[in-house]
Amino acid sequence: MINLDNISFDHCIKCTVCTVYCPVARVTHLYPGPKFSGPDTERLRIKNPDLLDDSLKYCSNCKRCEIVCPSDVNIADIIRLASANNPKRKLSLRDLILSSTDLIGQVATRTAVIVNWTMKLSPLRRLMQLILGLSHERAFPQYASSSFSKWAVGLIQTQETYPEKVVYFHGCYVNYNDPDLGKSVVQVLNRLNIGVVTTAEKCCGIPLISNNRLEEAKKHARHNIDVLKKAVGDSDMKIVLTSSSCCLALDHEYENLLEMDTTSIQGQIELITKFLYEAFEQEETPSLKPLNLTVAYHAPCHLERMGGVVYTVELLKKIPGLNLRFLHSECCGISGTYGFKEENYAISQAIGQNLFDQINDLKPDLVVTDCETCKWQIEFNTAYQVVHPITLLAKAMGCQNILKTGEKKTGS
Amino acid sequence: MKSIETDVVIIGGGVTGAGTFRDCLIRGIPAVLVEKNDLASGTTGRNHGLLHSGARYAVKDSASAVECIGENRILKKIARHCIEDTGGLFVALDDDDPAYSDKLIVSCRSAGIACREITRQEALQIEPNLNPQIVRAFTVPDATIDPFRLVSANVLDARERGGQVYTHTRVCRIMTGPEGVTGVQCQNRLTGEIFEIRARVVANASGVWGEKVCRATGIEMKMFPSKGSLIIFDYRVNRVVVNACRMPADADIFVPGDTVSLIGTTSRKIAYEDIDTAEVEEEEIAVLLEGAERLVPNVSKTRLLRAYCGVRPLISLEKGTVDGRAISRGIVLVDHEDRDGLKGLISVAGGKLMTYRLMAEKTTDLICHKLDRTDPCTTNSLPLPGSETKGRVPARRNQFKGISASVIGSTQYRHGERVHQILKSDRKNDGLICECEMVTAGEVEYALQHLNVEDIVDLRRRTRLGMGPCQGTLCACRATSFFIDLKKISGEKANQMLVDFIEERWKGIKPILWGDALRETEFSYWIHQGLISTKKKSETPDEV
Ligand SMILES: Cc1cc2nc3c(=O)[nH]c(=O)nc-3n(C[C@H](O)[C@H](O)[C@H](O)COP(=O)(O)OP(=O)(O)OC[C@H]3O[C@@H](n4cnc5c(N)ncnc54)[C@H](O)[C@@H]3O)c2cc1C
Ligand code: SF4
Numbered sequence: 001m002i003n004l005d006n007i008s009f010d011h012c013i014k015c016t017v018c019t020v021y022c023p024v025a026r027v028t029h030l031y032p033g034p035k036f037s038g039p040d041t042e043r044l045r046i047k048n049p050d051l052l053d054d055s056l057k058y059c060s061n062c063k064r065c066e067i068v069c070p071s072d073v074n075i076a077d078i079i080r081l082a083s084a085n086n087p088k089r090k091l092s093l094r095d096l097i098l099s100s101t102d103l104i105g106q107v108a109t110r111t112a113v114i115v116n117w118t119m120k121l122s123p124l125r126r127l128m129q130l131i132l133g134l135s136h137e138r139a140f141p142q143y144a145s146s147s148f149s150k151w152a153v154g155l156i157q158t159q160e161t162y163p164e165k166v167v168y169f170h171g172c173y174v175n176y177n178d179p180d181l182g183k184s185v186v187q188v189l190n191r192l193n194i195g196v197v198t199t200a201e202k203c204c205g206i207p208l209i210s211n212n213r214l215e216e217a218k219k220h221a222r223h224n225i226d227v228l229k230k231a232v233g234d235s236d237m238k239i240v241l242t243s244s245s246c247c248l249a250l251d252h253e254y255e256n257l258l259e260m261d262t263t264s265i266q267g268q269i270e271l272i273t274k275f276l277y278e279a280f281e282q283e284e285t286p287s288l289k290p291l292n293l294t295v296a297y298h299a300p301c302h303l304e305r306m307g308g309v310v311y312t313v314e315l316l317k318k319i320p321g322l323n324l325r326f327l328h329s330e331c332c333g334i335s336g337t338y339g340f341k342e343e344n345y346a347i348s349q350a351i352g353q354n355l356f357d358q359i360n361d362l363k364p365d366l367v368v369t370d371c372e373t374c375k376w377q378i379e380f381n382t383a384y385q386v387v388h389p390i391t392l393l394a395k396a397m398g399c400q401n402i403l404k405t406g407e408k409k410t411g412s
Numbered sequence: 413m414k415s416i417e418t419d420v421v422i423i424g425g426g427v428t429g430a431g432t433f434r435d436c437l438i439r440g441i442p443a444v445l446v447e448k449n450d451l452a453s454g455t456t457g458r459n460h461g462l463l464h465s466g467a468r469y470a471v472k473d474s475a476s477a478v479e480c481i482g483e484n485r486i487l488k489k490i491a492r493h494c495i496e497d498t499g500g501l502f503v504a505l506d507d508d509d510p511a512y513s514d515k516l517i518v519s520c521r522s523a524g525i526a527c528r529e530i531t532r533q534e535a536l537q538i539e540p541n542l543n544p545q546i547v548r549a550f551t552v553p554d555a556t557i558d559p560f561r562l563v564s565a566n567v568l569d570a571r572e573r574g575g576q577v578y579t580h581t582r583v584c585r586i587m588t589g590p591e592g593v594t595g596v597q598c599q600n601r602l603t604g605e606i607f608e609i610r611a612r613v614v615a616n617a618s619g620v621w622g623e624k625v626c627r628a629t630g631i632e633m634k635m636f637p638s639k640g641s642l643i644i645f646d647y648r649v650n651r652v653v654v655n656a657c658r659m660p661a662d663a664d665i666f667v668p669g670d671t672v673s674l675i676g677t678t679s680r681k682i683a684y685e686d687i688d689t690a691e692v693e694e695e696e697i698a699v700l701l702e703g704a705e706r707l708v709p710n711v712s713k714t715r716l717l718r719a720y721c722g723v724r725p726l727i728s729l730e731k732g733t734v735d736g737r738a739i740s741r742g743i744v745l746v747d748h749e750d751r752d753g754l755k756g757l758i759s760v761a762g763g764k765l766m767t768y769r770l771m772a773e774k775t776t777d778l779i780c781h782k783l784d785r786t787d788p789c790t791t792n793s794l795p796l797p798g799s800e801t802k803g804r805v806p807a808r809r810n811q812f813k814g815i816s817a818s819v820i821g822s823t824q825y826r827h828g829e830r831v832h833q834i835l836k837s838d839r840k841n842d843g844l845i846c847e848c849e850m851v852t853a854g855e856v857e858y859a860l861q862h863l864n865v866e867d868i869v870d871l872r873r874r875t876r877l878g879m880g881p882c883q884g885t886l887c888a889c890r891a892t893s894f895f896i897d898l899k900k901i902s903g904e905k906a907n908q909m910l911v912d913f914i915e916e917r918w919k920g921i922k923p924i925l926w927g928d929a930l931r932e933t934e935f936s937y938w939i940h941q942g943l944i945s946t947k948k949k950s951e952t953p954d955e956v
């Protein structure tokens with residue numbers, strides 16, 4: 001039954017801009033687009049919950065529709081809730097695996113050598129498509145052999161000594177696939193005389209949300225809100241993130257979609273580029289070494305949704321020598337776990353094609369983006385290595401062990 | 413002059429006329445239906461759409477209550493696809509007279525209406541958005557009924573049995589001879605053509621216009637018109653029919669109707685001359701919204717779609733009445749041979765939308781009597797086209813492969829079993845014309861070919877096209893192209909039709925023009941005026 005407190009669909013004026021901008025609707029007729037799937041059919045589902053369309057599953061949750069909507073309709077949220085409330089919904093083993101990033105990460109880091117090797121085997125991938133519905137064409141992210149959180153345990157004492165501190169929500173990707181990015185974050189912040197605190201965080205919940213496991217996502221949200229609250233206490237300490245999707249989860253989805261009480265951490269969640277940009281503005285920009293590179297910047301959809309692109313861009317502009325080129329705002333097509341599914345593979349590739357072409361035409365030294373899954377998608381589809389903005393910044397600040405260019409691009 | 417022969421002419425394509433038309437044809441009596449505008453364009457298309465259980469009348473008028481519950485049970489069987497068996501609630505608030513609640517239970521029991529008191533918690537479970545301040549609640553077998561579909565299905569059945577229909581055709585004169593009535597003279601309002609229909613019996617089912625129709629033959633049948641206004645909300649705010657538990661008053665019934673909810677009604681006496689120009693007044697909007705918020709407080713956050721009013725005819729049977737006493741509120745069936753000495757003329761009026769079948773039965777019985785026939789009435793068991801089988805799940809789902817569940821469901825909701833003639837899995841057929849109400853190209857074509865559609869306003873009544881949040885902004889132009897293709901109308905005529913449709917929508921939006929409705933209208937204005945510059949003909953500057 002309709003909850004009359006949550007009725008953003010009612011404001012839709014049917015302008016159809018959202019459908020024009022939906023990357024999925026652009027490439028396949030199987031998906032009728034956000035206007036139809038969101039506000040239009042929501043009225044019908046209120047009338048009769050059986051009027052639930054199978055095509056909702058094609059929504060990738062990229063949220064581009066919400067960016068362009070002039071009426072502030074939470075279109076993707078409406079679609080998520082409708083899919084999640086589907087009484088006929090069954091959770092496949094595949095979706096269970098894809099959305100359980102925590103669990104899989106824990107196992108995979110312990111057995112990284114084997115996992116990374118076997119996942120390259122084509123027969124195994126074919127078998128996984130057959131049994132699980134995971135696209136066999138997709139390369140899987142590489143796992144690190146030791147997690148970031150394990151490394152961070154050794155940090156506690158040194159970080160205590162800093163006068164100012166932030167909480168770093170590293171997310172599953174840094175933890176299991178790319179601990180080096182996390183280490184760069186710590187180095188950069190330490191150089192600014194800021195200490196880093198980590199918590200016993202769980203996966204932010206975005207993969208759970210995208211796979212319609214809202215109840216589990218709520219559990220994660222509750223846990224994360226609790227541990228973060230404990231870490232910040234009564235202070236106005238910032239909680240910084242490197243992953244734009246984790247940031248969207250904490251800053252937007254917890255409150256709006258999962259209806260969590262986030263007052264205790266409200267206003268404290270920030271993508272790291274915004275935090276640093278503001279720190280540089282307030283204090284002064286540390287001296288940065290020139291990086292004579294041509295880099296192409298790809299703005300992740302979820303970062304656009306939060307309006308955070310400008311901070312990343314302004315931060316990168318501060319690096320001397322950097323020839324920063326902007327890629328047109330386009331979805332890369334992966335949308336987290338979406339592009340890993342067999343039935344979405346072709347759609348995912350078609351969505352990203354424009355972006356890949358742009359990159360290939362530009363021939364940059366590196367591609368930069370704030371999102372780990374965009375990175376996988378671009379690396380899988382082009383010959384270019386993709387790095388996080390912090391990786392570049394850390395290098396410009398002279399941090400160690402950063403960015404061995406020329407190293408074969410991987411998931412780590 | 414063209415002349416058509418038949419046994420019975422029925423004036424008025426409201427629910428009463430349509431029901432009588434069908435009943436005649438089922439009994440094998442040749443009949444012709446004449447409607448001056450569109451089917452269900454009179455009072456029938458401007459009401460609440462409540463399939464009364466009778467509880468609303470139980471306390472004051474037990475005869476009506478008994479009539480209602482009887483018809484309620486029949487219609488739930490024969491008109492399944494026009495009805496949604498939502499159930500209903502009566503809820504009392506603190507300031508309602510507690511004695512009324514007690515009377516309600518007792519009166520319902522004696523009328524045979526199942527009325528059960530439930531706890532406040534149970535009521536809130538049934539209807540979560542209900543005012544939590546309610547003190548008592550009762551369930552009753554109220555339901556909702558779609559008047560447009562009901563009329564359309566009655567007419568469709570009659571036509572499939574050989575009946576003829578003339579819409580947009582006005583009866584200008586009832587022709588008489590020494591033997592009494594000989595038929596009617598009509599004018600097609602679209603072409604201007606005048607023709608006559610010769611018949612032995614003329615049944616005047618023209619509702620509140622009945623006074624005028626009778627006046628033309630020198631017969632007095634005085635009507636005291638009472639206007640009732642309603643407001644439509646953008647979506648279903650409530651699941652079940654919610655009635656205020658008190659003596660019938662303004663704004664005390666909240667009805668979920670298809671994709672929307674309606675609050676109504678008011679009751680304002682108007683002068684007979686004003687029946688064609690009655691409008692919703694600001695004062696009524698305020699009264700209606702207050703009543704709605706009293707039952708469901710959160711509706712204040714909901715977008716309003718439009719407001720409209722209908723005119724109830726209250727008929728005085730005594731000749732020479734001026735003050736409206738001796739008014740009859742039930743079904744009025746007049747044999748003008750007995751009353752006025754004019755053989756062959758019958759008038760039927762009053763009653764309710766949901767007692768139409770009974771009215772039609774009584775009228776057709778009288779028609780049979782006039783024609784010396786004895787055919788029995790079977791409409792109490794013969795389902796309407798579309799309502800033949802129980803349940804709403806399409807039997808042949810495969811036919812609809814690849815079509816969205818929401819489209820199949822909506823089409824079936826509107827046309828029942830006939831969905832199989834309408835929807836097909838081919839992209840030309842299942843493309844959406846109206847996106848708010850899920851009206852496909854196939855449904856538009858079906859309506860144009862089988863359901864007496866002459867313009868977009870008619871199409872709206874058959875399909876709900878243009879009845880959703882955008883009020884026709886996106887679908888009207890698309891629909892127009894079907895008239896050009898299938899009805900071969902000229903571009904100029906198509907433009908005029910489009911303008912007329914937009915004007916008709918605008919009339920209902922004007923009284924509630926604020927908030928999201930205002931934003932929507934602004935957008936619609938850009939599209940129609942700015943982008944495709946639709947203009948009223950009179951606004952086109954004279955050529956120099
Ligand atoms: C505000 C309101 C709310 C109501 N709510 C409900 C409800 O919830 N449930 C319920 O059961 N009932 C309800 N009613 C009552 C119900 O709407 C009417 O009883 C019923 O619709 C009357 O139908 P009808 O066919 O007799 O009249 P109408 O629908 O008015 O039909 C008469 C038709 O005759 C046509 N006509 C007139 N003159 C001519 C002519 N010269 N030539 C050709 N055609 C002509 C008109 O165009 C019109 O279409 C409500 C009424 C009102 C006003
Ligand atoms: S979230 Fe992305 S895929 Fe889903 S409807 Fe919106 S734009 Fe389309």
Ligand code: SF4
Binds near residue numbers: 011012013015019072
């Ligand atoms: S962009 Fe927003 S207002 Fe426009 S159609 Fe989509 S949901 Fe509605």
